[in-house]
Amino acid sequence: MVAAATLHAFSTELLIGSMTFTVTVTLLRLVATFSGLFTDNIRKGLDQAAFFASLFALAAIPLVILTGNFAAENNSTSPMIVNKVLLSGLCLGLWVGVVHGRWTWGPELWSRKGTALFHSAITCAAYGVAAMLGSIGGLLTRGETVGDLLGFWPHFGSAPELGYGLSITLALLSLVTLLIVIFIQPRGEPIEDGSGRIAESLDQ
Amino acid sequence: MRRTFILAGLLLLVLVVPSHSANPGGMGDSSRDFSCGGSCHGDPGLSQSSSAEFQFELDRASAYVGGPISITVSATGMELSPRGLVGLFLLADTHGVADTPEDAGWTILSDGAGGSGNYVENHAFDSTTGVSVTWSLIAPPSEGVYTLYAQAHHGGDGSPRMNLSQAFTIDVGPIPENLPQMIDWEPMTSRGLGETSTMTLPVVNATSVHLEYRIGEGQITSVAVGLENNVWTTELPAALSDIVVHYRIVMTNDEFSETTGWITVGMDEGGYSADLTAVRLQALALMLTSLALCITIQRRMARPAHSKDEPPAALISVDQTDILAASFAPTTLAMDDPRRPFGWSDEQWQHYGAAHIVEHQGGGL
Numbered sequence: 001m002v003a004a005a006t007l008h009a010f011s012t013e014l015l016i017g018s019m020t021f022t023v024t025v026t027l028l029r030l031v032a033t034f035s036g037l038f039t040d041n042i043r044k045g046l047d048q049a050a051f052f053a054s055l056f057a058l059a060a061i062p063l064v065i066l067t068g069n070f071a072a073e074n075n076s077t078s079p080m081i082v083n084k085v086l087l088s089g090l091c092l093g094l095w096v097g098v099v100h101g102r103w104t105w106g107p108e109l110w111s112r113k114g115t116a117l118f119h120s121a122i123t124c125a126a127y128g129v130a131a132m133l134g135s136i137g138g139l140l141t142r143g144e145t146v147g148d149l150l151g152f153w154p155h156f157g158s159a160p161e162l163g164y165g166l167s168i169t170l171a172l173l174s175l176v177t178l179l180i181v182i183f184i185q186p187r188g189e190p191i192e193d194g195s196g197r198i199a200e201s202l203d204q
Numbered sequence: 205m206r207r208t209f210i211l212a213g214l215l216l217l218v219l220v221v222p223s224h225s226a227n228p229g230g231m232g233d234s235s236r237d238f239s240c241g242g243s244c245h246g247d248p249g250l251s252q253s254s255s256a257e258f259q260f261e262l263d264r265a266s267a268y269v270g271g272p273i274s275i276t277v278s279a280t281g282m283e284l285s286p287r288g289l290v291g292l293f294l295l296a297d298t299h300g301v302a303d304t305p306e307d308a309g310w311t312i313l314s315d316g317a318g319g320s321g322n323y324v325e326n327h328a329f330d331s332t333t334g335v336s337v338t339w340s341l342i343a344p345p346s347e348g349v350y351t352l353y354a355q356a357h358h359g360g361d362g363s364p365r366m367n368l369s370q371a372f373t374i375d376v377g378p379i380p381e382n383l384p385q386m387i388d389w390e391p392m393t394s395r396g397l398g399e400t401s402t403m404t405l406p407v408v409n410a411t412s413v414h415l416e417y418r419i420g421e422g423q424i425t426s427v428a429v430g431l432e433n434n435v436w437t438t439e440l441p442a443a444l445s446d447i448v449v450h451y452r453i454v455m456t457n458d459e460f461s462e463t464t465g466w467i468t469v470g471m472d473e474g475g476y477s478a479d480l481t482a483v484r485l486q487a488l489a490l491m492l493t494s495l496a497l498c499i500t501i502q503r504r505m506a507r508p509a510h511s512k513d514e515p516p517a518a519l520i521s522v523d524q525t526d527i528l529a530a531s532f533a534p535t536t537l538a539m540d541d542p543r544r545p546f547g548w549s550d551e552q553w554q555h556y557g558a559a560h561i562v563e564h565q566g567g568g569l
Contacts, residue, residue, distance in 0.1 A: 079478075082478050082483050085480075085483050085484060085487050086483065086486055086487050086490060088487060089486070089487030089488055089489070089490040089491035090487075090490045090491065090494055092491050093490060093491035093492065093493065093494030093495040093498070094494050094495075094498065096491075096495050096498075097494065097495050097497075097498025097499065097502070098498075100495075100498065100499060100502065101498065101502045104502060104506070105502065105506060112505075114505055115502075115505050115506075118501060118502070118505060122498055141231075143230055159478065160486075161478055162482060162486060163479075163482065164479055164481065164482045164485075166482075167479075167481075167482035167483075167485035167486050167489070168485055170485065170486060170489040171485040171486070171488045171489045171492070173489070174488070174489040174490075174491075174492035174493040174496065175492055177492065177493060177496045178492045178493075178495060178496040178499075180496075181496045181499050181500045181503075182499065185500055185503055186503070187503055187506075
């Protein structure tokens with residue numbers, strides 16, 4: 001029988017590996033957008049590699065959260081684990097945003113500097129949150145983190161203490177916000193590339 | 205040639221991988237089996253043997269069934285990592301599972317570090333001084349010769365290291381008749397700062413009971429324990445700072461004087477607690493909010509920028525110009541209004557005058 005902690009380590013390595021790959025390739029594609037580097041084939045390959053790696057990471061996130069939940073001891077008494085749960089939600093939300101952006105904008109997102117920058121920014125932000133999660137894991141299991149090499153890296157030794165009622169209110173408000181965004185906010189139009197070709201969009 | 209360089213570079217990267225270190229920050233005091241070493245320290249491919257030498261010391265020659273006994277394990281002469289962290293186990297056997305002293309019938313009252321586990325981590329100043337842990341135990345409920353082992357886990361010279369002691373035997377004999385003893389006692393091993401601890405002691409066969417306590421290795425203070433309604437009850441004074449307090453119970457009658465091992469009281473950390481369901485709801489809120497933010501920005505950015513001069517679509521859809529014009533338009537216009545264009549008929553001025561004023565002069569009378 002494999003312990004939950006071992007499964008958590010395994011799934012975490014899958015997640016961080018695929019996220020690191022996604023971020024690296026996304027940044028390379030961003031550089032191509034701004035500098036004109038690389039051929040069209042390489043640009044297309046970078047975009048698709050980032051997209052499929054982000055899909056793989058998205059599939060790995062729930063596995064990491066579940067195994068981490070089973071592996072944790074005394075979840076409710078450790079501020080660091082509470083922070084880990086909170087940051088897991090943020091990481092998942094941002095990463096779904098990354099996948100949603102690429103899915104709806106299509107590969108032509110790289111034809112506009114604004115969308116290319118925003119997509120790269122949320123990809124990096126989600127990766128930063130994942131790095132914080134890994135840092136907390138390192139502190140819990142090994143008592144130290146590579147983040148210690150950075151003077152500003154937070155240690156998450158304290159966590160917010162919100163009551164049950166306020167938590168339900170926040171969850172409902174956020175759900176209403178998301179529903180408003182999905183069903184009421186006007187949808188964007190497909191992005192056109194420089195040649196006037198309309199990018200495929202599944203958000204219609 | 206380029207491939208050769210790439211392959212050489214990759215090979216170099218493989219060769220410079222540092223030797224493995226298990227958990228240099230430790231795993232924390234706990235109750236652990238011998239198999240805890242199976243993943244890191246116990247793996248012969250990763251771990252190396254330790255030079256640690258063990259010494260056992262008992263506070264009495266033998267133990268009685270269910271009676272108290274303290275065992276001090278010292279480990280010296282080991283290699284040390286820069287942290288100097290050494291974890292000491294007290295084990296009942298080395299099968300790998302179910303080998304803690306509890307599994308053999310012992311009860312750990314105190315591990316000397318404010319807990320009651322069989323694994324304690326300490327920082328060694330140097331290998332000559334080493335580390336030392338005193339466990340306060342209650343002997344198993346049946347007579348016999350019991351074996352205990354000590355095991356040390358630590359790092360040194362860039363590798364995880366471990367060593368297992370020789371077997372150490374303890375005779376557990378029958379209880380002498382009329383021996384004062386504690387029955388099913390769960391000692392207090394931690395408390396909050398400034399808390400006075402009231403303790404109920406299940407002592408039998410005793411005519412007098414004393415609570416002895418000391419701060420660190422300081423002077424021992426003895427307090428008589430009162431008997432009220434056949435219950436021995438006493439109080440351990442509050443600690444006003446983060447100090448290490450040890451206490452023990454001395455039970456006497458006409459024939460015997462029996463003493464428990466020293467029990468160490470740790471400080472509760474912070475007292476933080478959170479409702480995990482509430483935390484999960486907060487995580488859900490964070491997830492939905494961040495996703496909503498991403499989607500709304502993505503939709504906003506996906507709209508075509510037709511012209512820099514053209515107002516955004518959202519503003520167009522709520523264009524209120526006509527309503528404003530109507531509200532500002534005069535209800536009656538004077539026929540001699542100086543703004544009336546030359547050549548307009550009265551009827552023309554009545555019908556289109558208001559719109560003319562709004563269009564050319566900003567509305568209002």
